[in-house]
Amino acid sequence: MSDDHSDHTERDVNDRWPIERRRLLQAAGAGFGSLSFAGFSGEVVSAKTGCADGPFEATYEAGSVNIGRIRADQAKGENPGSMQAASPSDEDELDVSGEQPPRKNAQESNIDQEGPLTIRTEYDGVNSLETRGGVPSDSQVAAGDGQLLHVLNRNIAIYNKQSGKREQFFPLERLWEPVIPEPEGGFVLGVPFVFDPRARYDRNEDRYMICATQFQFGLADDGSAINREDVEEATQESDEEVLATASRPPRGWFLVAVSASSNPNGTWYVYRIPPEDATGVDNVGLVDYPTLGFDRNAIYLTQNFFSAELDVTMVTLDKAAMYAGEDVTAYHFNGMNDSDSDGITFTVQPAQQPFSGGSDGTYHLVNSDFPDPVTDPTGTLTLWELTDPLNDPSLECFTLNVDPYMYPLPARQPETDSSFIDTLGTRVMNADFNDGSLWTAHSTSIEWNDGRPVAAIRWYEIDVVSRSVVQSGTYGAPNASYFMPTIGSEGDSTIIVHNVSGPETFPRMDVAGRTTDHTEGRLEDSIIVEEGKSKYVALPNEISGGVERWGDYNGVSVDPSSGRFWTVSQYSPDIDIPESDPERDPYATRIAEIHFDD
Known part of the structure; x- marks a missing residue:
């Protein structure tokens, strides 16, 4: 070639x-x-x-969620309404209209394509009109033995890996309901704002894992919401007043979940973890762009923390304790910086x-x-x-x-x-x-x-x-x-x-x-x-x-x-939504199985 x-x-x-x-x-x-x-x-x-500074030790309690229970709630109509995803506002629910992009089902390629790189199976993932808004998609995929997770802003979809048939589809925040208490003053959007998901499959232990972040809007003295953009601007300008004078400061947390078995449609163990050690730091700010990794014994989370100053932090988590649904010991590192x-x-x-x-x-x-x-x-x-x-x-x-x-x-x-x-x-x-x-x-x-x-x-x-x-x-x-x-x-x-x-x-x-x-x-x-x-x-x-x-x-x-x-x-599909529509968000996603020919 x-x-x-x-x-x-x-x-x-x-x-x-x-x-x-x-x-x-x-x-x-x-x-x-x-x-x-x-x-x-x-x-x-x-x-x-x-x-970096640390490590600082802390322990966090586990919650559990059954995906079957979420599906039963959805069957009864207990679903949150539509709202914008990665750029939230405190306005009324969005009324996204327009023609749905046509879904393309799974297909398997036996075509003699030129070159060694081959697409074997592919199908449509979730598109923007299904996600309550969602700019950008933050798409992730985790493939197990039978099922495949497609996780994005702000939803989780579970597919039969080979056929592409969708088995589950529910809001991202539903996964962490047991560990997210409603704050004083309530949720600005009516439900917790959970975004920036990552998904992995642990081939050594046959478990799925997902992480995301929760942003809890702050409230100013006049009752207006302090949103993500306000926090990012305060960080850039080193403006502590926006955060310190709020009647309810904006806060952020890591969210992490692991499946109790190799079946993602069953029970999951869920945790909510602050981004830094608890010694004088009350996670006032924005947990952003979380990342997720793991090895034989631990799960690792990092993120960019926007507060009065930018901080890059990491936490290590005991994987065996999490896979058993137990309280987990964590070690935090703050101030990650390579000065050279x-x-x-x-x-x-x-x-x-x-x-x-x-x-x-x-x-x-x-x-x-x-x-x-x-x-x-x-x-x-x-x-x-x-x-x-x-x-x-x-x-x-x-x-x-x-x-x-x-x-x-x-x-x-x-x-x-x-x-x-x-x-x-x-x-x-x-x-x-x-x-x-x-x-x-x-x-x-x-x-x-x-x-x-x-x-x-x-x-x-x-x-x-x-x-x-x-x-x-x-x-x-x-x-x-x-x-x-x-x-x-x-x-x-x-x-x-x-x-x-x-x-x-x-x-x-x-x-x-x-x-x-x-x-x-x-x-x-x-x-x-x-x-x-x-x-x-x-x-x-x-x-x-x-x-x-x-x-x-x-x-x-x-x-x-x-x-x-x-x-x-x-990718950008052919979609019929006028450019003048303020809620236009025309992306689609594609899931594809790729390999090199022998």
């Missing part, structure tokens, strides 16, 4: 497919798709233990590491830099190592030199010069551990021959023993932005689910990947999973500023039986 990604070619696929598919290969030239280590030594800059990095420590991603780490091993986390200012390049990653998570946790950080990367501009899209797609900066989207290697990816800015910067994907394989990047590549194409990369690695295969948008490309879902024996630093194959069919204009420009929130992340889950990859992402 050709290595020339810049010469995009089209090929017709069997008429069984409802859409036209194009296969794309990695770009060559300008360092794209290749190992580009100019000035890069791969050496560790520093190692230190003063990277080129930028701000932000969005630390814990690995999926089910078969190693734990009490007698090392667990790994990673983050890229948040450049400051965003016009300056940065050239470091931070590798975090945690040992003995259940008894006496110790946290170290190691600064890694990498090729420079820059904050990417928003992505263009067809038929508009005023609405762009948010590529969400340089934060890594996730981390996956595979046989001694930690894989991660983020977006960066690249200039092609036309001189216009676009977003591209930078991916890394980090050898955790030597604490060094052993290979890396940058992936994209001229006149389009490649962004929101979420990576999965298993056996000899690695894939990246991502989005693409440009002046000739409606926002779509792609998957790229490589196998172990392929040329170092290059991706082997790429395929379009779902074409975009219209421009994405979710909110009026006076609200969005002309940059539409997208993503904020995609999902990858390794099948516990086959080792194939289940992926989910959003």
